[in-house]
Amino acid sequence: MVIKRRGKNNKVEKLEALISRLSSDHPQWEWIKEEFHNRQSGERGERSIDYHLTFLPRDEFFILHDLRLENEQGYYFQIDTLLLSSRFFIIIDVKNYGGCILLDHHFNQLIQQSSNGNKRGLLDPISQIRRQELQFKKWMKSHGMKNIPVESLIIFSNPSTIIETTTSPSYYDKITRSINIDNKIDQLKLKYPKEILTKEELWPLGKSLVKAHTPSNYDPLKYFKITQTDLLKGVCCPSCSVLPMIRLHGSWQCSACMYLCKDAHIRALQDYRLLINDTITVREMCHFLGLSSRYSAYRLIRALGLLHSGGTKGREYFLEFE
Numbered sequence: 001m002v003i004k005r006r007g008k009n010n011k012v013e014k015l016e017a018l019i020s021r022l023s024s025d026h027p028q029w030e031w032i033k034e035e036f037h038n039r040q041s042g043e044r045g046e047r048s049i050d051y052h053l054t055f056l057p058r059d060e061f062f063i064l065h066d067l068r069l070e071n072e073q074g075y076y077f078q079i080d081t082l083l084l085s086s087r088f089f090i091i092i093d094v095k096n097y098g099g100c101i102l103l104d105h106h107f108n109q110l111i112q113q114s115s116n117g118n119k120r121g122l123l124d125p126i127s128q129i130r131r132q133e134l135q136f137k138k139w140m141k142s143h144g145m146k147n148i149p150v151e152s153l154i155i156f157s158n159p160s161t162i163i164e165t166t167t168s169p170s171y172y173d174k175i176t177r178s179i180n181i182d183n184k185i186d187q188l189k190l191k192y193p194k195e196i197l198t199k200e201e202l203w204p205l206g207k208s209l210v211k212a213h214t215p216s217n218y219d220p221l222k223y224f225k226i227t228q229t230d231l232l233k234g235v236c237c238p239s240c241s242v243l244p245m246i247r248l249h250g251s252w253q254c255s256a257c258m259y260l261c262k263d264a265h266i267r268a269l270q271d272y273r274l275l276i277n278d279t280i281t282v283r284e285m286c287h288f289l290g291l292s293s294r295y296s297a298y299r300l301i302r303a304l305g306l307l308h309s310g311g312t313k314g315r316e317y318f319l320e321f322e
């Protein structure tokens, strides 16, 4: 039974907004694009295992997705998926790499070779998940939880990925494909036949984990060291993505493809919320949307019926959209 669902992947959304507002000759452009594609592919991989987890007995496992916990040093660690049972817990990390991957145990690295022959080095998933395991065990101990075995699994979700290894140490048992999840779990059931927690103990434990989850406040501008002045201003054309559209007789018109649209400013305000702030004043809106008339900005934002605070001067509108 799923007791914590995966949140909306804000990071992917934020990176997408950033890419749409950055010139392609910006020095960080390639890095941001790569980060966006990696995260998007990671998200697809995570969602793809949901189907396989539906085969687990509902009353035997509690499933928590996308759990972010704070360790004793004040740093956060993230778990893609956590399975709780009365006999053992499992941390699941999903990798959605394509092409051919080589797990090099000797140098603790993962080498991915794509279909065009290009190679790139990636973090070793075994070292990553071992660290997560360790941090989670410490977290449970510091929160006075019972000592229960914690296992971990790395799932390669792309069925066409070719997995190779240099040698095969026993911990490569931690690696499997999506279709084999239930098999792996059955093996763990045999390994841990003894019940450590009762059903009555497991439920509040699951709830306390859900309560301890802290959503991340990812700020891509800070992460990539980008200033607000680097961002392209204006309203983006929904048809051809060119910036900026021109405000003409109560509509937005694209100067490149001549597309005409009434509500293209909503997307721009969403970009502002994702990248800069979740509130905006009329003055900030004029600057970001490239509007010369404050009255026209005021009319646009008033028509959206957003909640606001403050008097008429310097009023802040909360950018919460349906």
Ligand SMILES: [Zn+2]
Residues within 6 Å of the ligand: 237, 238, 239, 240, 241, 242, 254, 255, 256, 257, 258, 259
């Ligand atoms: Zn256009």
